[in-house]
Amino acid sequence: MSPLWYVKVSAVAVLTTAIISALALVAHGAQLRAANGFHYLTLYSAVKKVQFVDNADDEARGYADNPFGFRNKSAAAAENEDKNGPFAGDLAFFSFTVYSDAARHKPVGVAAFTCQYYFDRNAFCDATYELKRGNLTAGGASVFDANNFTLAVTGGTGAYVNSVGEIDITEKSAGNSQQLHFVIR
Amino acid sequence: MPYRVRLNRVALAGAVAVVGLLGVAVPGVAASGKKDTLVVFAVPDQRGFVNNADDRARGKGSNPFGSYHVGVTLPPAVETKYGPFPGDVGMYTYKLYADASRRSPAGSAVLICQYGFDLTGVCDASYQFAGGTVIGIASFPAKAPSYSVEITGGTGSHIGMKGRVNTTRASGQSSASAGAYAGNALVLAPQRLVFTLHPA
Numbered sequence: 001m002s003p004l005w006y007v008k009v010s011a012v013a014v015l016t017t018a019i020i021s022a023l024a025l026v027a028h029g030a031q032l033r034a035a036n037g038f039h040y041l042t043l044y045s046a047v048k049k050v051q052f053v054d055n056a057d058d059e060a061r062g063y064a065d066n067p068f069g070f071r072n073k074s075a076a077a078a079e080n081e082d083k084n085g086p087f088a089g090d091l092a093f094f095s096f097t098v099y100s101d102a103a104r105h106k107p108v109g110v111a112a113f114t115c116q117y118y119f120d121r122n123a124f125c126d127a128t129y130e131l132k133r134g135n136l137t138a139g140g141a142s143v144f145d146a147n148n149f150t151l152a153v154t155g156g157t158g159a160y161v162n163s164v165g166e167i168d169i170t171e172k173s174a175g176n177s178q179q180l181h182f183v184i185r
Numbered sequence: 186m187p188y189r190v191r192l193n194r195v196a197l198a199g200a201v202a203v204v205g206l207l208g209v210a211v212p213g214v215a216a217s218g219k220k221d222t223l224v225v226f227a228v229p230d231q232r233g234f235v236n237n238a239d240d241r242a243r244g245k246g247s248n249p250f251g252s253y254h255v256g257v258t259l260p261p262a263v264e265t266k267y268g269p270f271p272g273d274v275g276m277y278t279y280k281l282y283a284d285a286s287r288r289s290p291a292g293s294a295v296l297i298c299q300y301g302f303d304l305t306g307v308c309d310a311s312y313q314f315a316g317g318t319v320i321g322i323a324s325f326p327a328k329a330p331s332y333s334v335e336i337t338g339g340t341g342s343h344i345g346m347k348g349r350v351n352t353t354r355a356s357g358q359s360s361a362s363a364g365a366y367a368g369n370a371l372v373l374a375p376q377r378l379v380f381t382l383h384p385a
Contacts, residue, residue: 055235062234067268068370088276089235116297118276119231124297124309139320141311152320152338164345164385
C-alpha cells in the first residue's frame with residue numbers, strides 16, 4: 001500500500017477531528033447563549049460619513065524617535081496608502097444610519113466607529129450605537145477588508161444598561177451597508 | 186522509523202494539538218456563574234510608535250478650547266528621554282502560549298495605548314483565542330512593573346464575560362528595549378497573563 005494512502009487517511013483524520021471540535025464549540029456557544037438569557041436583534045446600517053487620518057509623518061517619526069528605544073526597520077520603506085494601507089498609526093472614523101429593515105426605509109438610530117489601525121491592516125474599533133431605547137457600546141479588532149467581523153458589547157444605557165454580548169457585522173454587497181446581528185442581554 | 190509510523194504519529198499529534206488548542210480557547214465557559222482562571226504567556230511580536238510631536242506643537246496655539254494654560258512645568262520635548270508625551274500612541278502585538286516553554290500556541294493579543302500626561306497610557310486590549318475574543322481597558326504608566334486589564338466584554342465562547350487580566354513580566358525575562366525604559370518597558374517584554382473571567 002503506498003505511503004500516499006496513509007498521508008490521505010491521516011489528513012482526513014486530522015481534518016475530521018478539527019471539524020468535530022469546531023462544531024462542538026459552536027454548539028456549546030449556542031447552548032451557552034440560550035442558557036444565559038441572551039436574545040437576538042437584527043438591524044441594518046449604512047455608511048453616512050468617513051474620515052481617514054493618514055499619520056504617515058508621525059509614524060515615520062516614531063520609527064526611530066520613541067522612548068522605548070526600538071527601531072522599526074521594515075517600516076522605513078515608503079508607504080503607499082492607496083495600495084497597501086492602512087498602516088499602523090492611521091485612524092478612520094465612520095458614522096452610520098441604523099435601520100430596522102434590510103431595505104433601509106425605517107431609520108431607528110445612528111452609530112459611530114473610531115478605528116485605530118495597527119499591523120497587517122488590522123484595527124481596534126470602538127463603536128457606539130444610539131438607538132431609540134438607549135445606547136450600546138462595543139469594541140474589538142477587525143481586518144481592513146474583512147466582510148465579516150464581531151465586536152464585543154461592553155455596556156449600554158437606557159433599555160440596554162449593563163448589556164453584554166456581541167455584534168456580528170456582515171458587509172452587504174450593495175450600497176455600503178451592513179447587517180448587524182446583536183446577541184445581547 | 187518506518188514512514189507509516191511517522192505519519193500516524195504526526196497525524197495523532199496534529200489532532201491532539203487541535204483539540205488542545207480548542208480546549209485552551211474555552212476558559213470562559215462558566216454557565217454556572219463561577220469564575221474561571223487561565224494563565225497564558227505572551228511573547229512580543231510587533232511594535233510601533235506614533236510620535237505626534239508636530240501635532241502637539243500645532244495644538245498649543247490652534248485648538249477649539251482657546252488659549253489654555255498647562256499649569257505644570259513640562260519636561261523638555263525629548264521623546265527618547267522623557268516620553269511618551271500626550272497624544273503619542275504605542276501599538277504592541279503578542280503571540281500567546283498556554284505554557285511557559287512556548288510550545289502550545291494559544292492565540293494572539295494586541296495592546297494599543299493612547300498616552301496622556303505623566304507617561305500614562307489608556308490602552309485598549311484584545312486577546313484572540315480560537316473560540317472567541319476577550320477585550321478590555323487598562324491604564325498604567327509606561328514604566329509600570331505590572332498592570333491589570335479590566336475585561337469589558339467577549340465574543341464566541343467568551344460572550345458576556347467580565348473580569349481582569351493581571352500582567353507581569355514572565356520570570357527570568359528582561360525587556361530587550363533601550364532608551365528611557367531600558368529593561369523596564371513591560372509592554373516590550375515577555376509576560377505572564379493571569380485571566381480571571383466570570384459572566385457579567
